[in-house]
Structure formats: C-alpha cells, structure tokens
Amino acid sequence: MTSAMRIRTLAATSLLVLLLAGCVGKSDSSNPALLALAPENTSSELHLPEIQGEEHAVLTHAPNVPPPITRDHATRVIVEMQTEEVVLELADGVEYMFWTFGGQVPGQFIRVREGDMVEFHLANLPNSTVPHNIDLHAVTGTGGGAAVSMVVPGKEATFEFRAIKPGLYVYHCATAPVGLHVANGMYGLILVEPKEGMPEVDHEFYIMQSEFYTAGAFNAPGLQAFDLDKAIDEDAEYVVFNGRVGSMTGDNALQANVGETVRMFVGNGGPNLTSSFHVIGEMFDRVYGEGGTAVNQLNVQTTGVHPGGSAIVEFRVDVPGRYTLVDHALFRAFNKGAVGILEVTGAEDPNIFAGQTNMADFAGTAEPLPAP
Amino acid sequence: MNRVIPILLAGFLLAGSAFAQPQGMVLVRGGAHTPLYTGVTEASTVNVESFYLAVMPVTNAEFLAFVRANPQWRRSHAPTLFVDDGYLSHWQGDLILGTAQPNQPVTRVSWFAASAYADWANKRLPSTNEWEYAASASETSRNGRSDPAYTRRILNWYSRPAPNPLPNVGSTYRNYWGVYDLHGLVWEWVADFNSGLVSSDSRSNRDADSKLFCGAGSVGAADFEDYAAFLRFAYRSGLEARYTVPNLGFRTAMDAPVN
Numbered sequence: 105m106t107s108a109m110r111i112r113t114l115a116a117t118s119l120l121v122l123l124l125a126g127c128v129g130k131s132d133s134s135n136p137a138l139l140a141l142a143p144e145n146t147s148s149e150l151h152l153p154e155i156q157g158e159e160h161a162v163l164t165h166a167p168n169v170p171p172p173i174t175r176d177h178a179t180r181v182i183v184e185m186q187t188e189e190v191v192l193e194l195a196d197g198v199e200y201m202f203w204t205f206g207g208q209v210p211g212q213f214i215r216v217r218e219g220d221m222v223e224f225h226l227a228n229l230p231n232s233t234v235p236h237n238i239d240l241h242a243v244t245g246t247g248g249g250a251a252v253s254m255v256v257p258g259k260e261a262t263f264e265f266r267a268i269k270p271g272l273y274v275y276h277c278a279t280a281p282v283g284l285h286v287a288n289g290m291y292g293l294i295l296v297e298p299k300e301g302m303p304e305v306d307h308e309f310y311i312m313q314s315e316f317y318t319a320g321a322f323n324a325p326g327l328q329a330f331d332l333d334k335a336i337d338e339d340a341e342y343v344v345f346n347g348r349v350g351s352m353t354g355d356n357a358l359q360a361n362v363g364e365t366v367r368m369f370v371g372n373g374g375p376n377l378t379s380s381f382h383v384i385g386e387m388f389d390r391v392y393g394e395g396g397t398a399v400n401q402l403n404v405q406t407t408g409v410h411p412g413g414s415a416i417v418e419f420r421v422d423v424p425g426r427y428t429l430v431d432h433a434l435f436r437a438f439n440k441g442a443v444g445i446l447e448v449t450g451a452e453d454p455n456i457f458a459g460q461t462n463m464a465d466f467a468g469t470a471e472p473l474p475a476p
Numbered sequence: 477m478n479r480v481i482p483i484l485l486a487g488f489l490l491a492g493s494a495f496a497q498p499q500g501m502v503l504v505r506g507g508a509h510t511p512l513y514t515g516v517t518e519a520s521t522v523n524v525e526s527f528y529l530a531v532m533p534v535t536n537a538e539f540l541a542f543v544r545a546n547p548q549w550r551r552s553h554a555p556t557l558f559v560d561d562g563y564l565s566h567w568q569g570d571l572i573l574g575t576a577q578p579n580q581p582v583t584r585v586s587w588f589a590a591s592a593y594a595d596w597a598n599k600r601l602p603s604t605n606e607w608e609y610a611a612s613a614s615e616t617s618r619n620g621r622s623d624p625a626y627t628r629r630i631l632n633w634y635s636r637p638a639p640n641p642l643p644n645v646g647s648t649y650r651n652y653w654g655v656y657d658l659h660g661l662v663w664e665w666v667a668d669f670n671s672g673l674v675s676s677d678s679r680s681n682r683d684a685d686s687k688l689f690c691g692a693g694s695v696g697a698a699d700f701e702d703y704a705a706f707l708r709f710a711y712r713s714g715l716e717a718r719y720t721v722p723n724l725g726f727r728t729a730m731d732a733p734v735n
Contacts, residue, residue, distance in 0.1 A: 201636055201637065234707055235710055235714035237714075256711060256719065257722055257723060259719070279710045280706040280707070281707065281710075284706075329632050330634075330635050333624075
C-alpha cells in the first residue's frame, strides 16, 4: 500500500511511467506492490485534492509527536514557527548559543496530511543576531522554501506549499553559511502523513540526532563557542539525541509498557555524521527506510540515518527493562553523548528472556589444545 | 548632543579641503579586493579606490540631530514607503531618546533614512566593496582574512547572546585603518546592499540569489572559510530598503581626493 503511494506520486514524469510499465510487463507476480500500482500510474497528471477548511498545526517539542491526523480530507494547515537564538545547556554545566526553530533543539515536529496546503509563517525574533529561513524537504519547489522564507531579525515571512509527497522529512535553516546554521541547531522533522494514515501504535516518539563542534573539549564547562575548524574536519565534540546530552536519560527516559508498540520518528540534523541508529536489546520490527512510506525491511538491528535524512522504526516491547538508544558508532554513544533510554515497565516473561540462570567458575581448559 | 552639530559643521568645512581629513573619518587607502562573490564574467579581484570612512557608526545622538533638522524624518512623519513600523521605535518619542543612549549606535533605521542622513551630512553610505575591504582588516594587517584569530573573533560574536543594552560605539576594537566596530557591534547598511549578488544581466539574479542557499553557497565563493562574510551577504540579501532592524545601523563614507 504505502510503496504504491510513494511511487505513484513520483510517476508524474512519463519516463518513470514507462519504466514501471516495463516492470509490470514482466508479470512479476511475486511483487504485488508493483502490480497494484500499475493501473493508476498511467496518468502523468498530478491530482491534487480539494482543500476544505483550515486549521492550526499542533507543534511539539521532542520527544513528543503531534497526534495522528484523523481527517479524511485535505485542508489548509497554518504553521507558525519562530526562530530564536538562545543559550541552553548542551550538557550539565556546558552552555551553547543555539540557533533554533521554536526555542529548542531539534525544532518542533510538524504533522500534516498528504495533499494539505501548508501556510507557513516563519518569524525571526527581534533580538536575533542573524537572518534565518527554512528549507523543508517536504516542499516540492525551489529551495524547499528557503528563498521565500528569508527573514532578518524582527520580520515574519509567509509562504505556501502543497504537501504532495507523504514521508518523514527533515527541515533546516538554509541561510548562508548553511553549515553554521545547521551546526548551531536549526533542524527538525515534518511528517507528511499518508492520506490512508499510519498503523495505530501505542507510543510515538520524536528523536533527532545531531552533532556539535565546540571550542572546548567534551564536557568543558561554561559557554562554548562554535569551532569552525572542527566542523570542517567533522571532528565533533558532541553527538547527541534531541539537542543535549541526557535529553532522554534519567527522568527524561522514554516510557512504554510491556506488550505495547512503539514508533520512533528518527531524524538526523547532522551537519556531518551519518547515524547508525540502534536500540540495544531490541530489533526494529519494521523500518520505513530513509523516511519513505514503504516498510522496506523487517527485523532490523541498526538502521542508517543520513544527515538531512530520516527513518521510521516500529517495534513491540516484550521484556521489561531499560533499553539504550545509541548511535552504534560507539565512541559517539559513550564518549560524545549519543545515548537515550527507553524504559519498559511490566511483567517478566521467561519464555522470551529468562535473565541469568546460572553463574559458575571457569578455570580454563586443563589440557592445552593440540598443535595444528 | 549639542556638541554634535558643531562637529558635523566642522566636518563639512574640512571636507572642502583636498588635504584635510574630515572630522571623525579616516582615510582607507585603496587596493585590490577580492569580493566574496563574483559573476563568471567578472574579474575575481576589484580595485577599491581610496576613500574616507567614519571611525564610528552613527550614534543615536547624531541621528537625533538629523531628525531635528529634518522633520520629515521624524518617527511620526517618515512615510511608510521609506520606513517600516519599527523605525526608531526604541526611542521614547520623535525627539526624545528615552532609554536609548546617546552614544549607542543608532539602529532601527531604514536604508532610505540612512541614505538621507548621509546626504544631509554631505557624505554617503559606503559601497559593499568599500565596506568589506575596510572590514577585512584586522588590528594589525590590512588583510585579516588569513589570520585565524580574525575569523574567530567575528564568529564569536554570534556564539553568545547579543548584549542588552547595546554597547556604545567604539566599544569593540580598532582595526588597521583606525576604524572601530566593523565587527561585533551592529550590522551596517551599505549603499548597494541589494545588488551585491546581482550581475548586469538581470536574468541571472535568481541564480545569484540561489548561491546563498544550501550547498550552492559554497560555489563561487572567494574564500571557502570566510563564514563571517557569508553571514553578512546573507543578511544583506534578506533586507529591503524600508526595513528597520534592531541590530542594523550604518556609518558614513566620503570620496577621497584623487592624488
């Protein structure tokens, strides 16, 4: 279903239609997805749904996700977001002048429905030092909205785009020098929910990885300046989830109960490092690779999330305990901050995981191994 | 502030002389300048003629003298065609600074207002190339771009919150030419703020603009590491002539006699 949708929207180019027709022509009956999409993809016209009514988007800070969209029609969605330059903690005792969408890193999660017309208001706070704008990867149009949303301090720009293609997309500031704006924290996720909706789950979480290049070494206290040389060398002092060390540990740990299903919308703001996203002690039952709308793999241990890219992972939690979210490039996790916790509460099930059943002494083998 | 008018008058008188340096200005000796952006058909290096540049940005007190002498530029009079709603909104009234300090740089002035001030003072706004040329000097060298400390100082400005209230003019540093505050106090209008990326062929404007976004910003740039210059060009490209911004002021310039 979802793969059909994704490809259908691409089929506006006649070339692709020809390619698809070729695939179907081979009568590849083992691939129902391809067969299913064939009839409705012979048209190169884009059918945009009628816009009915309007509403204000609910924006959430990580790790929260706006509620699923229950509407069965397209509407005008008004998104109001502001850019703020704020000093926040990057780790305990370590401060950084973050450039943000909405006052936190990552920026607020936006959720719209496939076919919606998005009326986007971007305001830059008057006390900002620099201009900002937004490039949403969900925009079909030049610059992703960057040029038309440029705002100097104290201005608000409005632009509109049609959310044609469902998927989970990164947005980011694209004002020159874009690397600096992104390195300072200007990114977030926008979900264009397929018009059929997504399967119901018990919990949805918003997780975004990114790295920071500070003048001081990891955990050096005080207000830290951006280090351009380290950024160019991709030599990050911090690799974190949701904008700071410890955003999802201790009291901030994500919570779920045994038997519940969890969906994580995972993004990577970069600016440089690809995430090897992994949850220690779990497999992802389903992965919507690269943030697209098709489940492209089942039972995944580690999924790659590119800078400026995303993935959606879903899994059921069956065993109580603490599950550690990491970038499995492990020195990032244990030396630079890329750690989060999912705490699962509920009854043990020894049929799945029995815990430790014995511990015995071991003195090594008595006889040396025979020579080869 | 009463002192300001005699100083400005003195400036007019001295400006008439081919040899005297105008009051409050220094000579920036001309030379080769490599702009951040050049079109494919343009030379990558331009020659900047010698010019006079104000040592300090224009202050609230100086701008107050201007609006006193030019009622049409008072906050309640200035036409909305030339200024937006924020024009001098941090002053208490048309002719009352209130909490704004006399020696703070004036901000929340449009390009039109800044240009009118410069006309009134018998001066002009510096061009982008002049401003960038003067501002590329460090404390000790006319070209600071190769000095890592120079870029670091500018980037550090953006790494901490803007001081509130805004410091007085002259509070940052004095560069090679004897000019203060080119970096680290406020942004400054330049005469051609909106044409820095525009070549003579207007059809290419869009392409020039697009250089400011995403990876395209690194194509055609003179100095890949001149992040601070990228910031300034981006800032200027976000402006319109009637905009007023809380951290945007200006300083004046004059032609220098050809010797």
